[in-house]
Amino acid sequence: MNEVVVVGAGLAGLTAGYRLASAGVRVHVTEARPYVGGRTASWDERGMKVESGLHRYIGIYSALPRLMQDAGIDLSKALIWEDEVEIRVPDGPSALYGASPLRRPFRTIWNVAGPGKLCTPGERARLGAFFAAGLLHYAASGSTVLDRHTVRDFAKSKRVSDRTIERILVPLTEGLFFYPPERYSAYVLFALLAQGAKRALRSGVAAFSGGMTEVMADPIAERIRALGGTVETAAAATSLIVRGDRVVGITVRDREITAKEVVLATSLAPAQELVRKAFGIQSWNEGMLSLKTMPSATLQLELERPALPVDRGTFGPGTSLSAFTEQSRTTFTHVPGRLSIILSQAELRLLQRPEEILEEVCRDAPRLGFELKSIVRDYRVITLPHDFYSLTPGMEALRPPQETPIAGLTLAGDYTRQNYLTTMEGAVISGEHAAAVVTRRLNG
Ligand SMILES: Cc1cc2nc3c(=O)[nH]c(=O)nc-3n(C[C@H](O)[C@H](O)[C@H](O)COP(=O)(O)OP(=O)(O)OC[C@H]3O[C@@H](n4cnc5c(N)ncnc54)[C@H](O)[C@@H]3O)c2cc1C
Structure with a gap:
């Protein structure tokens, strides 16, 4: 029997699988798609090489680079530092911003100290006050105040001009997580900026030097196999097996795969479906099941x-x-x-x-x-x-921790509680937390 089954081979599942296999645990990872990587996957789509979408590695990450290095990936070959981002205003000016105080010091300092092309000095001062207020709220009360407001409302309350919102905050929120400031919780923005502020000196932006399955997910899956684990693709879990009051495995098609512990590391919607099917709505899963x-x-x-x-x-x-x-x-x-x-x-x-x-x-x-x-x-x-x-206001309190009160069931995935939200770093941190919970349960 496997000691642990991990459902889903995105970064969260691969991290949990790799950390457990490294600790000598017999692990089986099962993935629905024909390839590993989840949202960091790359594959051949009817004759064209594609990826789930463009990804940027951010220099402030620490769990992701640690994982990649531990799995034998040479970061200097896997990443290409770009360290700049550009905003192009339609039919208007464009501005280039440095994103690394160490590798692009002048351009990065110029972002703050230079004259700026996209807004006036007065507008920049109000934007600065908005960032300072948000970071202070985050430090003082986490999500309590900020998660009640959208970025746009919070910016308006700090007298940020409409033009600054369109030119600076729209690219920031859409660039970070695809959504405009009126759909986006102020907590989400400031939680991520606060992580950035803590590690400002390490900030930077890198592209991957190939498809992400190739340069990152496959090598991690290979390490799991080298450590005695198995990683099976095109094998979707269709249910959790519950006996008495504990989860004892999963069903993949008609096959039962049993284990002492199951790590459910799918993205949110399939996790909700599997949990609802096994347990219905209970007090421990109510928040998770109502996350949008x-x-x-x-x-x-x-x-x-x-x-x-x-x-x-x-x-x-x-x-x-x-x-x-x-x-x-x-x-x-x-x-x-x-x-x-x-x-x-x-x-x-x-x-x-x-x-x-x-x-x-x-x-x-x-x-x-x-x-x-x-x-x-x-x-x-x-x-x-x-x-x-969903990154709309009010969601933060619904995110579940990795540990559940159900024996044999642990959650992982970027939607589970950690400070890096829906990022690669967040997924890896959730996988590490899940591996720690499982290790404690196996030993205890
Ligand atoms: C377009 C796009 C751009 C992004 N850009 C960035 C970026 O620039 N920087 C950054 O840090 N992050 C970025 N992200 C976010 C990042 O990719 C995710 O936060 C992270 O990869 C999530 O990992 P995960 O393991 O939690 O979930 P996923 O990667 O979704 O993994 C879940 C896995 O579970 C599998 N699965 C689902 N159901 C089942 C089942 N029933 N049985 C078995 N397996 C199942 C899925 O196929 C998937 O492989 C981006 C994401 C996208 C889509």
Whole structure:
């Protein structure tokens, strides 16, 4: 019998599996899709190499780089530091920001001390007061005050101008987590900024040097196998097996896989479905079952030539191109040009045909200073309808801890409670917490 079954091979499940296997525990990881990586996966979609969406590794992360290094991944080969982000105002100015005090000191200091192109000195002063107030609230009371407000409401209450909201806060919130400031809890923004402030000197932004399954998820899965564990793909868990008052395994198709402990490390919607089916609504799972989900939608294009002169994260506030990056010099070097776009209004994209989305993006691109239509070779729209927990106000208190009161059942995943929200770092931290809970339970 396996000691532990991990359901889901996204970063949270791979982390839990790897940490447990490293501690000598016999682990079986089961993944619904034919490949590992979850939202950090890359795969072949009808003849085109795609990923779940463009990802940026942030220098303030610590659990993710530790995991990658422990699993034998050479960070200097897996990551390419870009350390800059750009905001392009449609039909307006653009501004380049340094994102690393160590590798881009002048440009990074200039962000704060320079004249700034997108707002006036008065507007910048009010923006500074807004950031300071949010960070103070976060330090004083965590989510209590901030999670009652949207970013837009909180900014308005600090007299941030509409223009500053459109030019700075829209790119920030859409770039960080795909949603505009009126849909976005002020807690979410300041929780992440507070982590950044604590590690400001280490901040920086990097692209992956290949598809993320290839450079990150597969090597971690390989390490689990090398440590005696198994990682099975195309094997979706359809139910949790409950005997008496404990979870004793899972069903995969008609096969029962038993274990002393189960780590449920799927994204939110499948976790809700499995838990509801096994237990119905109980006081311990009420919050988790009422957490809402939100979708993401991306457009990925192969091009005759690069669309942009530099590979770096760029924001197009107020257009269909929320955040985008050229990738032909970093992540997808096998084609002459490669653009990955996180689309605004993800819910709408679920209803649109791919050719409609392409048309809208090609219409918006010239407003952001580049031409796309004549150089498109191939494209795919990738949508994830329910993978994220909603970042609207009021959700934080509903996020469950990794430890459940049910014997044999532990949760992992970015929606579970940790300070890095819905990021790769958050997923890894949740997997580490889950592994610690399981270790304690196995030993105790
Ligand atoms: C477009 C996009 C851009 C992003 N950009 C960034 C970024 O720049 N920086 C950053 O830090 N983070 C980013 N993220 C967020 C980051 O990818 C996620 O927070 C993180 O990968 C979540 O990991 P997870 O393991 O919690 O969940 P997931 O990766 O969703 O893993 C869950 C796994 O469970 C599997 N599963 C589901 N149901 C079952 C079942 N019944 N049986 C077995 N397996 C099942 C799924 O197939 C999946 O592999 C981005 C995400 C997306 C989609």
